[in-house]
Every structure is written in C-alpha cells, then in structure tokens.
Amino acid sequence: MAASLYQFDQQTKNFYEKSPFPIMIYQLVDSQYQVLLLSEGYCNMVKSDRASMMAYLDQHNLSRVHPEDRSRLRNFIWQVDQKKAHRLTYRLSIEGHYHQLLAYCKTQIDNGVKLFIVHYFDITTNGQKLADQISPYVKQKTDQVDKLTGLKQIGYFEAYGATFLKKLLAKNKSAAFVLVDVNHMRAYNEKFGYEQGNQLLQQLAQSMRSLFPHALIARYFQDQFIILTANHYLSSHLKQLADSVKKTAADQITSIRCGIYVTSQAELPIAALDKARVALIYNPTAKPLHYYSPRLQEQVSRRDYVLGHFMEALEKGWITVTVQPIINLMSKNTAAFELLSRWNDPVYGTLYPKDFLPILEENHLTDYLDSYIIKESCKIWHKRYRQQLQNLPMVFNLTITDLENKTFFNQVKKILQEYQLPRQFFYFDLAIPNNADPDLVQEQLLSLRKDGFKYAFDLTSSSYPITDALIQFTFDFLKFDMTTFDVHDPKSTTLLASIVTACKHLGVRPLFKNIESQNQVDFIQSIGGIMMQGNYLAKPLPFASSIRNLSRQGFPPQRLTDRDFYRELNLINVLDPNAHFFDQEKTGLTAPVPVMVYLVEDGHVKLGYMNGAGQKLLTKLNGNLTNHLALLNGRKCNNALRFWDTIASCTDTGDTASYTIVDQSFRYRMVMQLVAKSDRCQAFLSTISEQPSRLLTFAKKDQEELAPESLWQTLTNNIKIGLFWKDQNWRFLGANQQFLDYYGLSLLDLVGRTDEELGFNINPEHFRSSEQQVLDEGVSVREYGKTLARGKVRDILAFKAPVYQDGKIAGLMGLFIDTTKNSQRLAQLENEASQDALTKLQNRHSLSHNFAYLTGRPLFVLMIDIDFFKEYNDTFGHCYGDEILKKISQNLLKIYGIGNCYRYGGDEFLVIGDFSKIEDIKAKDWQLRQALEKMEILDINLTINISVGYCYGKALTKDELEGMIHLADHNLYKVKDHGRCGIDGSRYLAEYE
Numbered sequence: 001m002a003a004s005l006y007q008f009d010q011q012t013k014n015f016y017e018k019s020p021f022p023i024m025i026y027q028l029v030d031s032q033y034q035v036l037l038l039s040e041g042y043c044n045m046v047k048s049d050r051a052s053m054m055a056y057l058d059q060h061n062l063s064r065v066h067p068e069d070r071s072r073l074r075n076f077i078w079q080v081d082q083k084k085a086h087r088l089t090y091r092l093s094i095e096g097h098y099h100q101l102l103a104y105c106k107t108q109i110d111n112g113v114k115l116f117i118v119h120y121f122d123i124t125t126n127g128q129k130l131a132d133q134i135s136p137y138v139k140q141k142t143d144q145v146d147k148l149t150g151l152k153q154i155g156y157f158e159a160y161g162a163t164f165l166k167k168l169l170a171k172n173k174s175a176a177f178v179l180v181d182v183n184h185m186r187a188y189n190e191k192f193g194y195e196q197g198n199q200l201l202q203q204l205a206q207s208m209r210s211l212f213p214h215a216l217i218a219r220y221f222q223d224q225f226i227i228l229t230a231n232h233y234l235s236s237h238l239k240q241l242a243d244s245v246k247k248t249a250a251d252q253i254t255s256i257r258c259g260i261y262v263t264s265q266a267e268l269p270i271a272a273l274d275k276a277r278v279a280l281i282y283n284p285t286a287k288p289l290h291y292y293s294p295r296l297q298e299q300v301s302r303r304d305y306v307l308g309h310f311m312e313a314l315e316k317g318w319i320t321v322t323v324q325p326i327i328n329l330m331s332k333n334t335a336a337f338e339l340l341s342r343w344n345d346p347v348y349g350t351l352y353p354k355d356f357l358p359i360l361e362e363n364h365l366t367d368y369l370d371s372y373i374i375k376e377s378c379k380i381w382h383k384r385y386r387q388q389l390q391n392l393p394m395v396f397n398l399t400i401t402d403l404e405n406k407t408f409f410n411q412v413k414k415i416l417q418e419y420q421l422p423r424q425f426f427y428f429d430l431a432i433p434n435n436a437d438p439d440l441v442q443e444q445l446l447s448l449r450k451d452g453f454k455y456a457f458d459l460t461s462s463s464y465p466i467t468d469a470l471i472q473f474t475f476d477f478l479k480f481d482m483t484t485f486d487v488h489d490p491k492s493t494t495l496l497a498s499i500v501t502a503c504k505h506l507g508v509r510p511l512f513k514n515i516e517s518q519n520q521v522d523f524i525q526s527i528g529g530i531m532m533q534g535n536y537l538a539k540p541l542p543f544a545s546s547i548r549n550l551s552r553q554g555f556p557p558q559r560l561t562d563r564d565f566y567r568e569l570n571l572i573n574v575l576d577p578n579a580h581f582f583d584q585e586k587t588g589l590t591a592p593v594p595v596m597v598y599l600v601e602d603g604h605v606k607l608g609y610m611n612g613a614g615q616k617l618l619t620k621l622n623g624n625l626t627n628h629l630a631l632l633n634g635r636k637c638n639n640a641l642r643f644w645d646t647i648a649s650c651t652d653t654g655d656t657a658s659y660t661i662v663d664q665s666f667r668y669r670m671v672m673q674l675v676a677k678s679d680r681c682q683a684f685l686s687t688i689s690e691q692p693s694r695l696l697t698f699a700k701k702d703q704e705e706l707a708p709e710s711l712w713q714t715l716t717n718n719i720k721i722g723l724f725w726k727d728q729n730w731r732f733l734g735a736n737q738q739f740l741d742y743y744g745l746s747l748l749d750l751v752g753r754t755d756e757e758l759g760f761n762i763n764p765e766h767f768r769s770s771e772q773q774v775l776d777e778g779v780s781v782r783e784y785g786k787t788l789a790r791g792k793v794r795d796i797l798a799f800k801a802p803v804y805q806d807g808k809i810a811g812l813m814g815l816f817i818d819t820t821k822n823s824q825r826l827a828q829l830e831n832e833a834s835q836d837a838l839t840k841l842q843n844r845h846s847l848s849h850n851f852a853y854l855t856g857r858p859l860f861v862l863m864i865d866i867d868f869f870k871e872y873n874d875t876f877g878h879c880y881g882d883e884i885l886k887k888i889s890q891n892l893l894k895i896y897g898i899g900n901c902y903r904y905g906g907d908e909f910l911v912i913g914d915f916s917k918i919e920d921i922k923a924k925d926w927q928l929r930q931a932l933e934k935m936e937i938l939d940i941n942l943t944i945n946i947s948v949g950y951c952y953g954k955a956l957t958k959d960e961l962e963g964m965i966h967l968a969d970h971n972l973y974k975v976k977d978h979g980r981c982g983i984d985g986s987r988y989l990a991e992y993e
Helices: 010-017 040-046 050-058 067-082 128-134 154-171 185-192 194-211 234-248 269-281 294-315 353-362 366-386 406-418 438-450 466-472 490-505 518-526 543-553 560-569 612-622 625-634 638-653 708-718 737-743 764-777 820-832 844-854 869-876 878-896 918-931 958-977
Strands: 023-029 032-038 085-094 097-110 113-122 175-182 216-221 224-230 256-263 289-291 319-328 333-345 349-351 394-398 426-430 454-458 477-481 509-513 595-601 604-610 656-662 666-677 682-688 722-727 732-735 781-789 792-805 808-818 858-866 901-905 908-914 935-937 940-942 946-954 983-987
Touching: 010 032, 023 040, 032 050, 040 050, 040 085, 040 113, 050 294, 067 085, 067 097, 067 113, 085 294, 097 269, 154 175, 154 216, 154 224, 154 269, 175 194, 175 234, 175 269, 185 194, 194 216, 194 224, 194 234, 224 269, 234 256, 234 289, 256 269, 269 289, 269 294, 294 333, 294 353, 294 366, 319 366, 319 543, 333 353, 333 366, 333 543, 333 560, 353 366, 366 394, 366 406, 394 454, 406 438, 406 940, 438 454, 438 466, 466 490, 477 490, 490 509, 560 666, 560 682, 560 869, 595 612, 604 612, 604 625, 612 625, 625 638, 638 656, 638 666, 638 682, 638 820, 656 708, 656 737, 722 737, 764 781, 764 792, 764 808, 792 820, 844 901, 844 908, 844 958, 858 869, 858 878, 858 918, 858 958, 869 878, 878 901, 878 908, 878 918, 878 935, 918 946, 918 983, 946 958, 958 983
Parallel strands: 256 289, 333 394, 394 426, 426 454, 454 477, 477 509, 946 983
Antiparallel strands: 023 032, 023 113, 085 097, 097 113, 175 224, 175 256, 216 224, 319 333, 333 349, 595 604, 595 682, 656 666, 666 682, 722 732, 722 808, 781 792, 792 808, 858 908, 858 946, 901 908, 935 940
C-alpha cells in the first residue's frame, strides 16, 4: 500500500501541516482511506498530537464518532468519491464531550492521483447560530413527528430543547435529561417478531406521556428515547416506567435502562444529551438507573486523552517498562521477569495498564505499545549482555489481537534479532477470550513453537474454558491468579490442587501470580508449586530498581544451567507421586503417602520438597529433619548406606530403584527415581512403595542362629540385582522386588507365565535354548541379550543355574544386570575413535591413525580457540554454544578441507595441512575470521572471535608431529596472553635441524 501513496513535496506539506485551519487530506488506496496529513488546526480542534491522531485514523476505527453518525460518516467517505464536493455534520468525542462538526470535502487531482481535502468547523464550540450562517445544509426539522410512536423526532428536540430547558429551570431548581434504552430489543424482535416489537415501543411511548405529562419527549434513535423533565420524583417515575414495560413485554422480562444527567444551568441540549448517553453506556454494574457524574466524565475524558496523546507518550518516553520478578521458591532464585508498562503522564500522573490498555485494545492500537515495550526491554537485555551481566528470560503479555496478527510476530522476531536476544529468553503470557477461533489459535501457537518460543495460558485473564484450552492446545505453563482462590476454603484448595494435578499429568507447568501472603506461599509449596510472583514476594519496579531490590531480598538470578533442571522438577506431581513410578496404585489428593524430593549436589543431600506424611515418617525415624539429613550425609549407619547405594543405582541405570529403611520396630520399603539433573545437581523423587512390615522378635536362644529363610528374605529384599526362579516348564515361580520394579509388574502378573507370554525377550529362542541347557544338563550359563522392559529395549547380562530337589533338577534360578549404559558407552567409544559426535569433525583420538601419512612432508599446524566461549554458554545456554561449535566446524571444513580438521577438545580445534608459505596461513585465517562475523546462531547473529597459534615445518616421526602440535598450542597461549583475537606462529625445528 505504501508504494502507491501520494507524496507531497516538502514545501506543500509544511504549508498544509502548519495551517491554523482544521484540514485533513486523505486518499483512497485499495478500497481503504489513507490519511496523508493533518493540519495544526485540526490537531488543536480534536485536542491531540499529530502522531497519535494519525495512528488512530490509520486503524479505520470510528470509536470517537457518535454511534448514530458512524454509518453516515462511512457513506460520506465513499460518496464523496463520486462528487466534486460534499458536506456532512457529525459528532466527534473531544475531551469526553461530543462536538458537532461540519465537514466540507472537495476533490483535487494531482498527477493522476485523486486527493480528498476536508475542511472542518466545530459547530459546538462556535455556536449554533454561526453554524447556521455558514452552512445552509444544516436544517432544523421542527415539525416532524415519529410515525410509529407519535412522539417528536430528535430534530424537534435539537431545535426547541434549549428553550424548553430555560422554562424548566425558571420554574425548578434543576432539570433532568433522561436517555431511555430498551434492553436487548434486537433479540426481542427476533424472538417475537417486529410487529410485537413495534407494539412494545408504542406502549412505552404511551407510558412516558402518562408518567411525564409536562416533559419534552422525543424518539432519539431506534429503541432509544429522550425525556427532558423536571427532577421531581424522577427515580420513582422511571421505576414505574420500567415496571410497565415488563408487564407489557411478551416475555414479562424485557425492561429498560436509563442514563440520567441532572443540570441546574442552561446548556446546549445536544451536549447535555451526550452526558446522559455517557451515563447509559459507561455503566459497569448494569444499574437500571445510572446518573452522570464528573467522575464518569473523567473516565470518558481520559479515554479521549489517551487516544489523543498515545503516540506522543511513546515518543517522549512517558510510557516506561517495569518488571515483576517470577521467583523460584525452591531454589530462592529469580527465574524470570514479567514485562509491564506504566504511563507517567504530565497531566494525569501515573496511569496503570488497566487505565489505558482497554482503550488501546478497543481502538486496535496495542501493537504500537507492544512493539515499544519489547524494544525497550530488549535494549536493557542487550546492554546487560554487553556489560557481561547475567540476563533472565522475559515474559510478555500477549492479547488475542496480537496472536492473530502475523505481522506483529514478524516485528517481534525482527526486534529480537536486532538486539541479539535469543527466543529461548522470551516467553509469551497469553489471554484467550471465549470467542476466539480455536483453529486460528492452534495454528499460531504451533507457529510460535516452531519459531522457538514458549508460552503460558493465563487462566484468569482468559475467558476461554480451561478444559477446552488444555484439550485443544499445548502450553508450557498455566498461570493461576491467587486472588481467585481462598487457601482457607477447602473447596477452593481442592479445586486448585486438582487443576494443578491435571496440568502436571499433561506436561503443563503451574505458575502462580498475585501472591499476597505467607499462607498462600505455604499452600502452594504444599502442592508442589515452585514458580510464584506477587507483591508479597517482589513488587513491579523499573528494571534497575528491581535488580537491587532482589539482591537485598536474597533472590539472586537463577543460573541458566539450572533452568531446565527446575523445569523438570515443576512437572513432578507430589500429590500423586506414584504416577512417576511403575506398578503403583494411584492415590487421591489426601492420601497419606510420604513424598520427598531429595536434591544431591557435590555428594551432599538436602530436601527440596516434603509433604506432611513424609515429614511425619522422617521425624519418627530420626527425631527431626535435621537429624535425618545429618545421618544421610554422615554415611555411617546402614539406612544411610542403603540410601546412597540407591542414589548410585538410580544414577547409573537412569531408572527406578528401591531400598529398605529399618527402625526398631518396622521395615519400610522406599522407591526412588532420578527425575531431573543439571551440571551440578540431581533431584530424586522418593515415596514408600508398600505398607511397612513389623520386624519379628526372637527369644534370646534363637538370636544366635540365622535361619536360611531369613537369609533368603534378606538377600532377595536388599540385593540390587533382579532375581527370578522358574519351574521345569520355564514358568516363573517368583522374583524379587528389584526384578518386579524393573519390568513394572506385580507378583500376580508374573507367576505361572513364561517369557514368551510376557513378551520379555527380543530373541526368545536364544534364551529358551540356554535355559533348556540348564534344565537338561545341569550346567550354569552366562549370556548377553536384549529384553523389553516397560516399552524400552534394554541390554542385559544374565546368569542362570539349576535348582536341585531330592537330587533332581526341579527348576532354575537366575539373575541379571542391566548393561544398557555400558553398551551405549561402548558404542560411543567406538564412534569417538573416529569422529566428534557434535561437529562431525575428526577428533584427537583419530589423530594417531593419521600420523603415518602426516609425517615426512612440509606441514602447518594450527591451534584455534574460541575467545570467551564459556560466556556464550552462560549467557545464551549450551544449545547456542553447541551451535557455535558446529558453525565454526562447517567453516573450517569449507576453508581447510575435510581431511585436515579436528576437534581437539572443548572449544579448541586443530588444523593440519600442507605448508607452502606463511602468507597462505594468514590469508585463510583472515577468511575464517570474515566468515565468523555476524554469524547466524539459531535465531540471533553473533560475531565470534578466535585466537590462533600456528607453526610450520616437517615432522619425520609421531613424536615430532606431537611436538609441532605443542608448539602451535604454545603460540596460541601467547596470543591469549596479549589480549586474544589474534594470530601468532613460528617455525618448528626438529632436534637434528
């Protein structure tokens, strides 16, 4: 569209824009009017700055135009295209009051482009008489009567309302303008027909004449009427009027609403009528009688002010970014910042989002604000990045208008790219109304996820049903507003806990906002909540002030490497912990099952979470929680040793493991699973797996003997190896708990069935043959194989031996060890022997295989190191660090060739090639550095700097080649010592040289 707009020369543009007369010039482009310029006179008339008014007009929104005049104004815009000149009077809201404007439009063709030049005159400000003199087209229709109701038409009211008002005020101290509106008249007509609708309006008119015999009554517009009357007994008469309408209506329900303006002085009837209309429209509690007040007028004036000065507020920085921290209360860190806005206005003072956002949304101007907020916050992020300060993810509130606007998302991606902010640091907080198109929402959400964004569903800000949203869409977070939940009300807490449970089962993480008390914090933590925000924790502040405040409160920024760790923990459902284990009966919300989350860091354990039942159990076992943790970290008692053995087992296998806690009277079987891990911490979910069993007590004489049954029970219960035993027909007779946990079965599921019936083995014939050998020949066997455990193929090492009874083989007994990780490690080592898994370059292990063809000829050796590589990982995350390594590898292959490049370790690369002259080495180094400037790394551009050390010469042996590598590495560190981002080298001389 922009390419076809008419362009004024600067002199002509200045002439029109500086004109003191109200003028607008527009052009029709692609069937839409496009405003080209506004004069100073026009801006002064509508009380707005030019940029704000242009932005309002560009939305083709007529919200400031009186509703009854909007269709006439639209027709005026189209009809003027067919005529050389055209006139129209209409009402426009200026500073909260409707002003009647006279618009006179003429067309002008310049260089084949038709321009529409509109001159304006404010009739309300300059007086009715003057308007009549200027425009003969403004006619007073004093003699017309409405044919349906017999009441006067609005023209009569406009002509004689002022005179009638003066007479009323002469007899009474005050007068009332009442605008009467029939509720839901369109629905009434559709249900009962227009004939009955007309009868209802006729009866209403008759009732108004009866109740207000001395009033001026006119039909205003369709189902609205105006009454100008004395203020005596007004409320009671209007209530009688409402009752009469209900009795007359076919449904006995339909009634009226009234907007009322009371005045004690003479004023223009049209202005007074608009005040009554303000009272009718701006009625948030839907009262049947709503009076106009200065406070109500202030709201309307503020609306006009916001629309008139919005762009000025952006340009002058009146609108600022504030942030509210999202706190991880498990780690006591700040996890993210929600972006908010404040309007610090020179007239109204501080305006909060509730004061201006609805107005901008109504007029489709939120994209201007959103782009501004995103850009300002990105500036802050980029500045901190340049200062090497830690940054956190930012959460941006997204409206359905933004979501449906694809252009807006292109603008967001452009801003993020400009300020080098990775998309993984930018979350959307989404409010979806109940009338949203689910297909369109789903399409846009999928597009966002594809682009690398994450998003939350704000439960309170959305009117879209929560069940439909969770079924139809996929969210990363669900945001709960704690102002809607009472933590002291059992119904409220049960509902909240149930929704949180459902969310976690669906993979949606809960986040709680508007936290205002410690009671709320305690309850949220009791149901496993981790992420919270609210004034009780940290108030919204400008960014720098918020950072200082959080430091004083003890909520430092969360490490980037911990983010995914706590994301996983936030999915653990502590109200139903058995959902994370296999073959466990599901529990209710109030089931007294002990649940603990242990955090292990540097060989030290602490409790991240514990429910009431868990606290009761640990207190019973160890006296208090401090003692419990001290015993575990002391690693001396048997319970502690079994605990750490289980930790090791879970870590090694990545699977579930169980252990036994014994006190003086009971044995408790606990089950544990590794549920999350970071580079420094691991989280283990633990719960009780069965009812505690009471320990048997023996007489003193028996205490010196250990019965075989007791030994067997101890062995099967505590050994961390799967044990099983079968009869001669290969049917299972039993197994220990470790075996059952491994396959996710109960003993009832297992006994009496074979491997084939249970579908355990990938190659059943192999296992059947070895077991037949055990049963027939009485030999023990040891074999590797693959088994299917809970849907996953696992590698195992099995041992099987015959069981004799009365001198005959009665069955077999076996045990197995999971070797999957060892098998994977062997495969990994085989791969590492030739190729780096991430970059696909050769690695240092493969270098020894290449020594033979590298020796005996002139070579150059480069050692390349990425400058400050750790900072990329710490700032952007390991996914960006990995991408940097891959991109550098691709450029090395392109410049030096596939046979010459190695990933030597970490962020160091080795290049070995045929040497000709030093200039070639430096030329390729320059070529590599050029390729690394503003390199696209996922969704941002980064310039990667490198330090390079090189040497050249000839190596005749493996040791000499290693000597060249060490010399290049030595030269590399010389570059680092002198400030990095450079190249230095020397010739290699062998001992014989």
